[in-house]
Amino acid sequence: MLDKDTLSFDPNVARAMEFFRSQEHYDVSPLIEIDGPGGVKVLAKDETGRMGLGAFKALGAPYAVARILAEAWEAKTGEVLTPARMGDADVRDFAATHTFVCASAGNHGMGVAAGARDMGAKARIHLAATVPAGFADRLKALGAEVVRSGDVYEESVAEAIADAERSGATLLADGTWEGYTEIPKWVMEGYCVIAEELRASFEASGNWPTHVYLQAGVGGLAAAMAHMIRLNWAEQPELIVVEPEAAACLQASHKAGKPTRGEGPESNMGRLDCKDASIVAWSVLERCDVRYETLTEDEGQAAADELAALGVATTPSGAAGYGALCKRAAAASAGAEPRPLVFISEGPA
Incomplete structure (x- = not known):
């Protein structure tokens, strides 16, 4: 039985911010605006140049x-x-x-x-x-x-x-399982820097997002962002967790009410192709009022191709949040997504 302390996540974001501000190569990653489906203006947190490593995981x-x-x-x-x-x-x-x-x-x-x-x-x-x-x-x-x-x-x-x-x-x-949780929580604590960068930007502009799309493999990034958004963002958006159909372990865990494998074939969203959810990430997401979307292989690739046409080079993994936005927009009425935020989580492989 998983106990409350094992699954807890209470990051010290000030400590993480202090550490990164002392690093020579740290800088706030760009928040850009791109033309999304149906003419919707989409905010995109561009992690493709993060600290020379080209992905958000440079913070973890x-x-x-x-x-x-x-x-x-x-x-x-x-x-x-x-x-x-x-x-x-x-x-x-x-x-x-x-x-x-x-x-x-x-x-x-x-x-x-x-x-x-x-x-x-x-x-x-x-x-x-x-x-x-x-x-x-x-x-x-x-x-x-x-x-x-x-x-x-x-x-x-x-x-x-x-x-x-x-x-x-x-x-x-970066994943957690029974008997191994503390070090990955520190990885997630580092990811929280992204949410704090965004909070500062939105507080300055007043243009808070209405929907936030969070791609997930084992779930560390999605859970860290969801925790911080629910903790201290002045305006609360809808949170959508996006996984490959082939590896929807967090959605499967949500439906089962316990950590559960997401079975499927190999996915072209390779950095999201994780069949076992982080138990800490699953627990955090369960209390953060999120909903789930899945992407097919073709939808993931199409999202990467569309972003490339817009001048943002990434992979199907990096484009997954944008892919879910496009999928939802195709089924939604005009104006249903007034201010979405997505994460371009990595540069091209």
């Missing part, structure tokens, strides 16, 4: 790496590390004794690799056969060791867990 794993090392340093020395101290030689020497292990469908591994590199630590990333070779090359360029493990994502997750147990490395996953 690097932050968790820093938190893990800071806690280990404090346990050893008694010193509470400030962001400014993290680049000092003695701290980097300490970090060099640590290895972080994860499985990835692409972008989470990039975040782990970059976070480890920036702190002076090591990273080993397990990739399933379905992950494109281009991601493996980018991981290696960040200094990570890459291991091909299994035919599908779930098999690479199992191998990463076994690797950490075998080697003593730190497992840094």
